[in-house]
Amino acid sequence: MNSKVKAYLPMLWILVIPVLNIFYAVLNQAHLPVYSLMTDLDAQIPFVPMFIIPYLIWYPFIIIVLFMLCIRERSVYYRTLLTQCLGLVACYIIFYLFQTTVERPTAMGTGIFEGxxxxxxxxxxxYNCFPSIHVLTSYLMIKGAMACASYxxxxxxAVKVCAWMIIASTLFVKQHVLLDIAGAIAVVELLWYGVGKLSLGQQSKFKGEVVRQNLTAD
Structure with a gap:
């Protein structure tokens, strides 16, 4: 197999994400009870249709950042991707146990952004609002970019600006509320730390095994 092709094979692990997204579709419907986490502060945030652009940029943004991590620092790529997959599973469990909704605007214009x-x-x-998957994955890309020494x-x-624009867009297009954002960031911080500790433990175990084998050989 061509060495260049072989180098990109780990990107195929990204295909786990659309498989996991099947559960999103299954859970994205009302099942009683359905809660609202909207606060008075959320009610003050205006509906700004033009923010649908950064909201939609989310799709290529995640793929591009993961691709760059994969070709630059494989260990950070695996940590980021594993954290994302575990984060999605955590979100789906929460969606099932604690379904929330966000009230959407009923009157909009007829411009391209409104369309x-x-x-x-x-x-x-x-539905499937708390925690926000848009926020979880966008914030995670910041963690990955910051951890990659070759970035x-x-x-x-650029990653930070794009990520925070996407996060803000979830509020301005009324797809999420502030607590959805806070919950997503909390999930990322917990899982990023846990996956990091796990990977460090595996590395230490591997190094210890190599040392023992060398001592035995001597």
Whole structure:
């Protein structure tokens, strides 16, 4: 097999994500009781249709960042991807046990941005809100970019700006509320730490095994 092709084979692990997303579709419907986490502060946040652009950029953004991590620092790529998969599983469990919804605007204009918002609304029911998967994965890309030593500062800044724009967009297009964002960030921080500790433990175990084998050989 060509060495260049072989180098990109780990990217195939990303296909686990669409498989996991099957559960999102199954859970994205009302099952009683359905809760609302909207606060008075959320009610003050305006509906801004143009933010649908960063909201939709989320799809290529995640793939691009994971691809860059894969070709630059494989260990960070695996840590990021595993954290994302575990985060999705955690979200689906929460969706099943604690289903939430967000009230959407009923009156919109007829511009291109409003049309895109309506397209999103028509394909994504207003459930599976807490924690926000958009926020979870976007914030995770920041963690991955910051952990990758070969990422130059300007690229890290670009990832941060894009990620926070996407996170903000979830509020401005009324797909999520503030607690959805807080919950997603908390899940990432917990899992990122846990996966990091696990990988360090595995590395230490491997190094110890190598040392024992060398001593035995001597």
């Amino acid at each position: 895109l918002v309506n397209l999103v609304y028509s394909t994504d029911n207003p 130059p500062n300007w690229e890290r800044t």
